[in-house]
Amino acid sequence: MNDGLTRKKFGRVALNGAGIVVFLFAVFPVYWMVATAFKPNDQIFTTRFNPIPSPPSLDHISRVFTKGVAGHSIWQYLLNSAIVAVVTVVIGAVFALLAATAVARFRFRFRTSFLILLLIVQMVPAEALLISLFTMVKRLGMYDQLIGLVVINVGLTLPFSVWMLRTFVAAVPKELEEASWIDGASRFTTFWRVLFPLVAPGLVATSIFSFITTWNEFAYALTLINDQGKYTMPVALQFFVGQRSTDWGGIMAASTLMTIPVLIFFLLVQRRMVSGLVAGAVKG
Amino acid sequence: MKIVKIAAATTATAALALGLTACGSSEEKPTAQQSAAETAAATGPKYAGQTLTVWRLGAPTEVSDKYMADLGAKFKEVTGAEAKVQYIPWPDAQKKWTAALAGGEGPDVTEFGNDQVSAWVQQEALADITDLVKGDPDLQQIPQNLWSYETIDGKVYAAPWGGGTRAVLYRKDWFDKLGLSVPTTWDELVSAAKKIVEKQGKDVDGFAFNGGSDANMSLSPFVWSAGGDFASFEGGKWVGKLTEPAFKEGFQFYTDLVAKDGVSGKGRLTQNSVDIAQRFAAGKVGMYVTGGWDIAAIKEQSKGKVDESKMAFFSLPAKDGSGPAPAFQGGNDIAIWKDAKNPELAAEYLKLAAGKEFGVRYAKEGGLLPLFPDALAEMGNDPAQKPFTDTFKVAKGFPASPNWAEANDTKAVLQNAARAVIDGKKSVDEALAAANTELETILNQ
Amino acid sequence: MTTHTSTAARGGGDSSAPARRLRQPPRRSSGLPDWVVPYALLLPGLLVIAALLLYPLYQMIDMSFHKVGLAQIKTTNPRPAEFVGFDNYTHIFESDLFWPSLRNTFAFAAVTVALTLLVGTLVGLLLNKLGKKMSTFVIVGIMAAWATPPTAQAIVWKWLFDSDAGVVNWALNLLPDWLSELVFGRSDWSGEPWFNDTLTLYFVLIVAVVWASFPFIAVSVLAGLKSIPSELYEAARVDGSRAFTTFRKITFPLLKPVFSVLMVLSIIWDFKVFTQLYLLAGGTVNREAFNLSLWSYAEAFSSPPKMGLGAAIAVVLTGILLVITFVYVRQIVKTEDVR
Incomplete structure (x- = not known):
């Protein structure tokens, strides 16, 4: 009984984990689009990896x-x-x-x-x-x-x-x-x-x-x-x-x-x- | 014959299928407009109450809005007619013209890239304006050599509006820092580029290789300067000149920039001048071939980090230093659409727009070179513009064939040849021989 | 037991249609005679299709036998089009670029369709299992991917794989050197170009297209799962059936028609992929990377358009697709239809 419950719990965690992985894969490029919208020009046309607009610009x-x-x-x-x-x-x-x-x-x-x-x-x-x-x-x-x-x-x-x-x-x-x-x-x-x-x-x-x-x-x-x-x-x-x-x-x-x-x-x-x-x- | 039938049948099917009465309503509109205009014409200036549709390319800016408004006001003063301006996005202008031709709902007057004129003349899209041009004193002031793209079989189909040519944009601050002076020969060009790579970092392009859509604008000065050319029209057909020694010399030098001298990265063989400008703005390019407009774009893209004090132009030198190498003569034109509702009114607009006052203003405000010699000379007094005005005097065009566009960028004949050489898949001779055959096939189709 | 239930749910497939019609109770409240009903239902859709698409289809086939430029299709004073027989078709098959483009198209479609369906189905099943809040959260995420405008999609992927500023090279550089050496035979990824070589370019393209199209499959599969009456699952649970058996015996047979349709449509779409390739490959300058769409664009649809040739290419492409999908289409239309 206890064993079954743990397994069920584990299954739930695994499923949610998978859900988060899928979410991240789907959203990362979207994030990049949104982040770029907030990057000042010199951060868009850079040759360095730059994931976060700093400082963000409107x-x-x-x-x-x-x-x-x-x-x-x-x-x-x-x-x-x-x-x-x-x-x-x-x-x-x-x-x-x-x-x-x-x-x-x-x-x-x-x-x-x-x-x-x-x-x-x-x-x-x-x-x-x-x-x-x-x-x-x-x-x-x-x-x-x-x-x-x-x-x-x-x-x-x-x-x-x-x-x-x-x-x-x-x-x-x-x-x-x-x-x-x-x-x-x-x-x-x-x-x-x-x-x-x-x-x-x-x-x-x-x-x-x-x-x-x-x-x-x-x-x-x-x-x-x-x-x-x-x-x-x-x-x-x-x-x-x-x-x-x-x-x-x-x-x-x-x-x-x-x-x-x-x-x-x-x-x-x-x-x-x-x-x-x-x-x-x-x-x- | 067949197509005429198709057109007729289409109307019938459409009407049958939906049982709509709306069929043909769009064809009635012009007539209605015209009759309204005729009544109005009796009371006001010659064309009072009429409307002219003008297509401009790109997105409107404050400057272009003001320009079009002033031009429109003057037009109304002269003719009494309204000019309605519609902007078309640059990358999609082809589609829009195609649809306009197929659907019969085109502009009356439209802006054009000068290298596209012959292709659209072949499609019978543009009106013959030879008489208009010959009879207009303003337009006659534009030097004859600037009408080559617009003249096909002795007839003129468009008026040059603003000219453009290319020179080398370079990092002035780097040159100062490294003690380099502006190159006057090809050898100096390469050694300056090598020094930049050496001192600024391996990921920097000393002289950026352009292998993208507008590669030929960057390749051609080397070829022309060596005395070669792409093709010439002989005995009624195009003959490719890519295998001649002079062409080969320029081409070899150009591919060697990557293959032998290593002054441009091997990883970026398909970049065009827009991509290079973006890398220039990021401080990764020392020199490249482009037009004057890029200074503003780069300043904007680098948010002022690379500004006017850090960049400048020089004319690409001839191989032995005998002066500027010829560069591509580009620019924008204005033309009358063949299906224009009122060709005479359209002619009035074109004369006004391309005439001296508005022609010079169009060029200057759009970052192009004016076509009227005195305005051009005046512009040459500005040291920043001098490399362009100098080069413009010796500027040349690509083969004036309606099929050139296909060889130039859609089939990218020379870009593919250059890549094959740089990747070591073909020797220069093999690549150029193959390219020559293909170029002839395309131009003579 | 489970097998039996699922067949029952599908309407007892054995009885033939006419026989069943006889069994049907007499209609009282409908004024239409039986045979008219399907046509009446079909009418609005058929009108749109016929009015809009049939004639252009015919025109396309007709054009493929002519030399047609814009001067021939103008509304005002069109010129007669010259009949050229099969010239346009010969031109296609003799072109150096046709076969490599065909190869690229096939390889790309095979990999992408398989991956899209696999990822999409797994995600669809996952969504069905997740709790309500979590599934809404994930769905909104994948919807955002699907909703991203195609131009932005292509450009963002181009940036992510950029040789200098891309996240991919950055992440690969983060791998411990020994691991990177072991898997890829190298440890330094700085400035690695992805868009030069046809193979790596297509790798990026596959990632981008799978990313953009798996949400659609997932959502469709989820919709399919949701429309399975839950009584069936309850029955299976009572029977003590294991999860995998339930999937094989109930879920899969019920989803199969949806799968077949998704498969056929994915093949069609991936065969024709254009925008992403065009932007990733930097236009038409790299002809080793052409697929059929890009090649036909370079050959026929860019200025000056050779509309006859373009039409012929379109006919060939449609023919190829018909042949490929024939098996599936026949299976769909014949077997699991009108019961």
């Missing part, structure tokens, strides 16, 4: 906030990025969930073709589609508008989301749905009350993926938008790269700022995934 951070980027406040770019990313995630999640249910729950003509088509879309190098897709969206009348970016990002993230969600929908025991039908629930109620809660963790994972992909998307954000005030953060970031020198401090400060909203988004949605909501839903 030069880069305050410059990014007070001077803005390319004539607009940094908030403007963050806002544009947030609009595009959030709308993309919401639309993308709905579309993907519907399509995933179709391919996981029904057998119909072109089902396999549809799945493979989605994969092919992922395989093609982005550069090869850039100009055609750009022309396409322009013809739809969405040039120089954030909605155009939303449409493109939905298109770019949908294949992944459908493939991913498909496995989650398929894993939900069919019997649960049938039970619900027998109880007289409509298709929609069944979907909403039975399927949705069980697929929620998968939905969270794909939403995070879509959010980050959209948040960092650069090529279309650059080409499709012309109005300086509608650029997103990745484009703003490029303004720190000059013809003849690059403002690394500024880039790192802006990159740090850019990372924060993703973490906020994650904290907002992660509860659905980490908590043990699933078990309850099955019983209910």
